[in-house]
Amino acid sequence: MERTLKLTPEHEMLRTTFRKFVDNEIVPNYAQWEKDKIVPREVFKKMGDLGFLCPWAEEKYGGVSTGWAKGNPVPDIIPDMIMMEELGWRSVIGVFSHLHNFMTSPYIDTYGNDEQREKWLPGLVSGEKICAIAMTEPGTGSDLGAVRTKAVRDGDDYIINGSKTFISNGVLADVVIVVCRTGEGYKGLSLIVVERGTSGFERSKPIPKIGLHPQDTATLYFEDCRVPAANLLGQEGDGWGQLMSKLQPERLCGCQLSTAMAERAVQLAVQYSQERQIFGKSLGSFQNTQFVLAECATKAQICRTFTDTMIVNYMNGQDITQEVSMGKYWVCETAIEVASKCLQIFGGYGYCEEYEISRIYDDSRVFTILAGSTEVMKLIVSRGLGVK
Amino acid sequence: MAFGFTYNEDQLALQRTVRKFVENEIVPVRAAYDESEEFPWPEVKKMFDLGLSCMNAPEKYNGMVFGNVGLCMVVEELCRGCLGIGITPLANMLASEPVLYGGTEEQWDYWYPDICEGGKLAAYAVTEPGAGSDVAGVRTTCKKDGDYYIINGTKIFITNGKHANKLTVLASHDTSKGNRGQSFFMVEAGTEGLSYGKSEHKMGMRCSETSEVIFDNVKVHKKYRIGEEGDGFKLAMKAFNSSRPFIASASTGVALGAFEYARDYAKERKAFGKTIGNHQAVAFMLADMAMDIEASQLLWQKAAWLLDENLMAADLSAMSKCYAADAANRVVTDAVQILGGYGFCRDYPVEKMMRDAKILQIFEGTSQIQRVIIGKSVLS
Ligand SMILES: Cc1cc2nc3c(=O)[nH]c(=O)nc-3n(C[C@H](O)[C@H](O)[C@H](O)COP(=O)(O)OP(=O)(O)OC[C@H]3O[C@@H](n4cnc5c(N)ncnc54)[C@H](O)[C@@H]3O)c2cc1C
Ligand SMILES: Cc1cc2nc3c(=O)[nH]c(=O)nc-3n(C[C@H](O)[C@H](O)[C@H](O)COP(=O)(O)OP(=O)(O)OC[C@H]3O[C@@H](n4cnc5c(N)ncnc54)[C@H](O)[C@@H]3O)c2cc1C
Numbered sequence: 001m002e003r004t005l006k007l008t009p010e011h012e013m014l015r016t017t018f019r020k021f022v023d024n025e026i027v028p029n030y031a032q033w034e035k036d037k038i039v040p041r042e043v044f045k046k047m048g049d050l051g052f053l054c055p056w057a058e059e060k061y062g063g064v065s066t067g068w069a070k071g072n073p074v075p076d077i078i079p080d081m082i083m084m085e086e087l088g089w090r091s092v093i094g095v096f097s098h099l100h101n102f103m104t105s106p107y108i109d110t111y112g113n114d115e116q117r118e119k120w121l122p123g124l125v126s127g128e129k130i131c132a133i134a135m136t137e138p139g140t141g142s143d144l145g146a147v148r149t150k151a152v153r154d155g156d157d158y159i160i161n162g163s164k165t166f167i168s169n170g171v172l173a174d175v176v177i178v179v180c181r182t183g184e185g186y187k188g189l190s191l192i193v194v195e196r197g198t199s200g201f202e203r204s205k206p207i208p209k210i211g212l213h214p215q216d217t218a219t220l221y222f223e224d225c226r227v228p229a230a231n232l233l234g235q236e237g238d239g240w241g242q243l244m245s246k247l248q249p250e251r252l253c254g255c256q257l258s259t260a261m262a263e264r265a266v267q268l269a270v271q272y273s274q275e276r277q278i279f280g281k282s283l284g285s286f287q288n289t290q291f292v293l294a295e296c297a298t299k300a301q302i303c304r305t306f307t308d309t310m311i312v313n314y315m316n317g318q319d320i321t322q323e324v325s326m327g328k329y330w331v332c333e334t335a336i337e338v339a340s341k342c343l344q345i346f347g348g349y350g351y352c353e354e355y356e357i358s359r360i361y362d363d364s365r366v367f368t369i370l371a372g373s374t375e376v377m378k379l380i381v382s383r384g385l386g387v388k
Numbered sequence: 389m390a391f392g393f394t395y396n397e398d399q400l401a402l403q404r405t406v407r408k409f410v411e412n413e414i415v416p417v418r419a420a421y422d423e424s425e426e427f428p429w430p431e432v433k434k435m436f437d438l439g440l441s442c443m444n445a446p447e448k449y450n451g452m453v454f455g456n457v458g459l460c461m462v463v464e465e466l467c468r469g470c471l472g473i474g475i476t477p478l479a480n481m482l483a484s485e486p487v488l489y490g491g492t493e494e495q496w497d498y499w500y501p502d503i504c505e506g507g508k509l510a511a512y513a514v515t516e517p518g519a520g521s522d523v524a525g526v527r528t529t530c531k532k533d534g535d536y537y538i539i540n541g542t543k544i545f546i547t548n549g550k551h552a553n554k555l556t557v558l559a560s561h562d563t564s565k566g567n568r569g570q571s572f573f574m575v576e577a578g579t580e581g582l583s584y585g586k587s588e589h590k591m592g593m594r595c596s597e598t599s600e601v602i603f604d605n606v607k608v609h610k611k612y613r614i615g616e617e618g619d620g621f622k623l624a625m626k627a628f629n630s631s632r633p634f635i636a637s638a639s640t641g642v643a644l645g646a647f648e649y650a651r652d653y654a655k656e657r658k659a660f661g662k663t664i665g666n667h668q669a670v671a672f673m674l675a676d677m678a679m680d681i682e683a684s685q686l687l688w689q690k691a692a693w694l695l696d697e698n699l700m701a702a703d704l705s706a707m708s709k710c711y712a713a714d715a716a717n718r719v720v721t722d723a724v725q726i727l728g729g730y731g732f733c734r735d736y737p738v739e740k741m742m743r744d745a746k747i748l749q750i751f752e753g754t755s756q757i758q759r760v761i762i763g764k765s766v767l768s
Contacts, residue, residue: 288759348545
């Protein structure tokens with residue numbers, strides 16, 4: 001089936017060079033990073049050197065200006081989408097460059113002023129600096145409105161107190177966008193950048209997880225952490241609106257990664273069904289195998305078509321809140337189901353770490369939890385339907 | 389009374405003992421074993437001290453009469469704590485089944501004392517690289533040589549494998565005869581020609597040993613052959629039929645462990661101003677989990693009861709194993725969901741339960757193979 005998403009020759013070129021990078025630099029080292037529970041910084045640096053970081057940034061910051069830079073009404077997010085696809089197709093999404101590229105750094109570009117952009121974007125584009133966003137707290141995740149980390153204005157500074165947990169790239173991050181409470185209610189949330197090395201800012205070791213092992217999820221602690229008031233993105237109280245608008249592309253990412261994992265799982269299971277002999281015939285010759293694979297391939301295709309359509313609509317400037325919430329719920333749930341069914345095709349081998357399918361099973365699980373759980377997505381969708 | 393769902397006092401006392409043991413001895417160490425992938429020898433010894441080393445052994449060897457219902461209760465309790473640790477005595481039972489059903493009194497005397505009282509382990513060596521679901525496709529050979537058989541071949545995925553003192557091994561006299569040409573042999577560790585290949589690194593049940601076992605001209609006296617030549621496949625099927633309710637109860641145990649944790653969490657954790665259990669979506673998830681568990685329990689209870697009444701039914705064993713394994717996988721996945729981000733992380737036990745649970749749909753006959761059996765039975 002032809003993709004709704006149209007790729008230009010430049011896109012294809014990026015795919016080719018990025019795929020080479022993944023094959024040569026990521027795949028051979030991935031098992032080690034899984035053990036280390038972190039990706040070396042140099043990988044980000046190399047990606048920066050090759051132009052794989054924040055391609056949307058304006059040229060003056062080192063990017064290729066495909067993105068949301070002011071005055072660019074139609075962002076080309078396809079380069080980011082292609083890179084996520086390639087990582088997903090090789091089951092190495094624990095390299096969380098997409099978080100840096102697509103879910104965090106864009107806040108600086110969209111909501112930062114010129115000084116802030118000049119200060120942070122060049123490092124983020126070159127890979128010298130790594131970006132994270134800290135919303136979730138030990139006491140609140142789904143309910144973002146209940147954030148308690150406090151920022152109190154003190155002269156030209158803010159003093160931040162509180163802690164954040166499950167922060168992706170949390171150990172590596174140099175530039176952390178922290179969701180802080182500066183007042184009451186939803187209008188009392190603000191985004192403030194805290195840099196590595198600021199006194200009063202500490203972090204935990206990577207948190208061990210079911211999957212996504214090389215991704216350094218961490219807890220961050222802020223104790224009388226003093227940052228310049230100039231690190232506030234936009235105005236005090238803008239936080240909620242900023243988050244709600246950027247959570248749409250973040251959820252789109254969830255869809256894209258989950259779709260790529262589902263596609264890869266199907267591909268691996270199809271291959272295996274042709275190689276494995278059972279009861280004197282190929283595993284693929286059993287009707288159950290055929291039907292399971294037919295179901296999984298159908299679901300992966302629906303994920304693909306839906307995701308591509310959202311990408312196109314997003315680039316056309318449409319508000320995709322309703323559809324991306326549907327997508328985040330259904331596509332991510334479906335990827336988990338497909339991964340499980342495809343693992344089952346592998347029998348005992350699927351249960352062993354040596355087989356890539358077991359990694360897809362582990363990695364796909366988190367996507368119905370982070371960036372808004374399935375349940376929260378259903379809340380948004382039902383409200384969108386006018387159901388009260 | 390035609391129906392009765394009450395356990396008797398002995399069974400309840402046993403359940404209490406095992407539950408306390410699991411709380412005190414297994415729950416505190418399960419995460420560390422999962423992390424280190426170390427074989428849990430100290431825990432195994434403690435389980436054996438409780439008399440759980442081989443619960444389906446004839447009374448004269450283990451000194452306890454478990455009955456299949458009581459035995460499944462124990463398995464459920466053990467696996468409610470940790471499948472990785474609980475699997476070791478389960479593997480002992482599976483390995484012993486060909487001996488139980490096909491062995492002579494002398495063979496029992498040879499087999500059981502070590503496992504029941506000697507603190508030793510057993511392993512059931514059937515699966516091969518080319519023969520998992522398809523047991524008739526076993527390629528390991530046993531060639532007659534006077535009073536001996538010479539065994540050659542490779543087995544994989546063998547639980548307890550390299551730690552086992554005795555193995556029951558399925559081999560073929562003549563591979564062209566398929567399932568009619570096979571026999572089981574009892575083979576002792578240390579026999580010349582017996583060696584071990586790699587130990588698998590697995591997604592779950594990580595502290596359990598899963599070994600490759602290699603037979604290179606292993607010479608076994610004919611007195612260690614179980615049953616007549618050609619009885620092997622039948623014994624393997626009988627072993628599976630009687631052990632599947634154990635896996636069903638193990639699955640129920642895993643599901644219970646995850647369910648209880650998620651339920652307690654849902655009563656504590658707050659989001660949007662109330663406990664998450666007060667959001668209907670979470671309450672309904674818990675309701676579905678509870679139904680799955682209840683149904684799994686009823687199925688293993690019936691299957692185990694049939695075994696106790698000597699009414700072994702292949703289809704019911706298969707149904708209990710298949711339903712409970714599939715249900716356990718639904719339950720653990722939802723438990724992770726209810727814990728949100730914490731569910732995905734290792735500080736909380738449900739992510740391990742989710743990784744452990746997947747094997748339940750794979751070993752002792754995949755969920756597909758159970759459906760093959762059930763399908764044949766309903767169509768016959
Ligand atoms: C690997 C990983 C990476 C992450 N990366 C980041 C990051 O970079 N930055 C960041 O800020 N956060 C990050 N998170 C956190 C993630 O976004 C949260 O875990 C998520 O929002 C859920 O919050 P929680 O874990 O507190 O769950 P809770 O909010 O406690 O939810 C528990 C359960 O209750 C359900 N629930 C909650 N409210 C309702 C309701 N109204 N109706 C029905 N059900 C409900 C939830 O769906 C869930 O099943 C990450 C998490 C993980 C695991
Ligand atoms: C941790 C672990 C512990 C184990 N412990 C032991 C042990 O102690 N002793 C032992 O002997 N073995 C053991 N096994 C092996 C286990 O029993 C096998 O893995 C299992 O029987 C499946 O065989 P397989 O892996 O070769 O898969 P295959 O047989 O190759 O199956 C691959 C896929 O094909 C499907 N399939 C097969 N036949 C059919 C059919 N007719 N119709 C439809 N679908 C079909 C299967 O369901 C599966 O999805 C263990 C395995 C693991 C992973």
